[in-house]
Amino acid sequence: MRYIITFFILFLNWAIWSGKFDAFHLALGGISCLIVTYTTHDLLFERKQFSFKDITEVIRLIIYIPWLIYQIVLANIHVASLVLNPRMPIDPKMIRFKTKLKKDISLVTFANSITLTPGTITADITDGEYYVHALNKKVADDLLSGEMENRVAHVFMED
Amino acid sequence: MDIISIIFILAGTFFFATATLGLLRFPDFYTRMHATGKGDTLGAFLSLIGLALYNLHDGMSFDALLVSIKIMFIAIFMFVANPTATHAITKAGLDCKVEPWTKKESSQ
Amino acid sequence: MEQFFLAISLTLGCLALLCLYRAIFGPTVLDRIISTSVIGTKTTVILLLIGLLYQRIDMFVDIALAYALLNFIATMAASKFFRVRGSIVPGAKHFKEREDIK
Structure with missing residues (x-):
């Protein structure tokens, strides 16, 4: 769950700051956001359960x-x-x-x-x-x- | 729209000016933190809101909206980061055992 | 409107110069850290104003964000350095040990 939330926050930031919405840039952003989510997923949310x-x-x-x-x-x-x-x-x-x-x-x-x-x-x-x-x-x-x-x-x- | 953004920017500049005057006039390091930690945060916040509003003054095109959102991001970031930096410096002052200025010492 | 932005930029620049007084003659090193952080905050706003003046706000907003981030990180790093060192007196390397001896 926290993987998904972190990924979406990062991806939203990428989309706003790059300002380009074609497939190439979005794919690049998706890959880099996946890597960052995998390495730092426990920094933003410490808990695993959400309610x-x-x-x-x-x-x-x-x-x-x-x-x-x-x-x-x-x-x-x-x-x-x-x-x-x-x-x-x-x-x-x-x-x-x-x-x-x-x-x-x-x-x-x-x-x-x-x-x-x-x-x-x-x-x-x-x-x-x-x-x-x-x-x-x-x-x-x-x-x-x-x-x-x-x-x-x-x-x-x-x- | 222009008038609102001018008011925002002028208010921000006023708070920047009071922060600077406080930085120059207050007697010691802790009290200077009061002036800068508050005045700078609100000054930057108001000025950036004014700039974001002015940026939208000729039509809500997609690019202008994107730039305004970016400016608001900077404003929110400063809103969180400035008090944190203030804590960090104040804690450094405490750990270095800098004596706080008090009124009694000055009257002696 | 451009003249208004120019006037505001000049005012902020003069305020940054006033802060520079504290950075140069500040009694303690912590005063210098504060004043550099204040100057950095002003510079972020000035960068955006310059962007509006040159009509390249889309480029200058990225520079302004990078400047704000760097300013925050520099302030945190400097304050952390003095927190770990435990002394703001220059040259007092073994400040803590000396206090223990007393």
Whole structure:
């Protein structure tokens, strides 16, 4: 199953990036995609079984993205106001907290979301503990309230 | 269509400018990561969306659509890759034991 | 419209020059890595703008993708190097051992 999904993702990429749709180029792409699929099939998907839960996850991820973009715009306005303020009212500090997320993909999504939302960047994840650098106390408290963590947990069905 | 893409590109350039100013003005390495990690991602994303829209301004031909899809691919790639690079550099800073700047030290 | 693209390209070029200040005089080597990565991001956008100006966007979009990929890989490689080395001070080869002795 994962062979087929990996092959189709690779082949779609080939078709878009080559931009030629005659038989010769498509056959070349098919052969090279087969070779790449055979050698790296365990990189993209670690599991062998797929179920309907995966489709729900993809749909929920697509719903999650617009909220993330809204947060990113807020983050940028926040950083812009800090940069353009002559006194620059920042009080940075490191915080660490435990997370309830388990899967690798949800950990990565949560880390990237933290980096892109106002005033916080992820520095390290070890044994389910996040090390986060926050620009001031308010954004750290916002993060510790756990709203975004619940959203990510909802996307990847861990709640 | 043209006006929308101009607005997108101008907004992207504004966020690029704030990212650069932040890179120059913030006091230490970790706080500079804040400015670049966010400002660059959104700046590139908005500018690329604006360019993809402008590319379609004279008719939705197949070639133009293909190029726009490619530009959107670059935008999505940057959207994933930029925060990852930010984590990598911040982790390098932590492992090299670079001290974070704090407010108390500066007031002493 | 072409003049608008030219103006935006020039603005981005000036911003890249400002980033170059951080790349040359940056206090630590990590600042230099950040600023090169920022310059690379700007260059990707500038490449696409040049493609629109010369009306060869179909060719420049491939170059821009290659540039974005290379920029990402270069940043990851540089940060990984300093993570493994464990020190940003030049010439401190046995930084970790010395700390153990203390």
